[in-house]
Amino acid sequence: MMMYGWDGNGWGIGAWVAMALLMLIFWGGVVTVVVLLLRRPHPGEGPAAPRPPHHDAERILNERFARGEIDEQELTARRTALRRQE
Incomplete structure (x- = not known):
């Protein structure tokens, strides 16, 4: 009597390795997307605009x-x- 693929003639070790690799790729992609979203500059938090050289002098x-x-x-x-030197 067959028990829904548990009879030993199922997928084999290759399929299990492929599934494990696909899970690693999937979760690696999820982590990568989350990290990229957290590291991107938010509005108003980008690099500071360069100040005019006279700003420090003033x-x-x-x-x-x-x-x-x-x-x-x-x-x-x-x-x-x-200000004339600008």
Whole structure:
């Protein structure tokens, strides 16, 4: 009496190896898709836009003005000079 493929004349070892390989490929693909989705940049989180070179210089000028190292006239003159170089 045959018991639905359990009689020893079924698929054989080759089919079991093929199924195991296909399962590994399937789950590897699922993991790859999940990793790629998690690693992609989200809106607004991409690489920062390059700042103009004068941005750092203006920040330093503002800090010096806040500490009282330069007066408003010197701040304005240097800021104007920086912006002219663009």
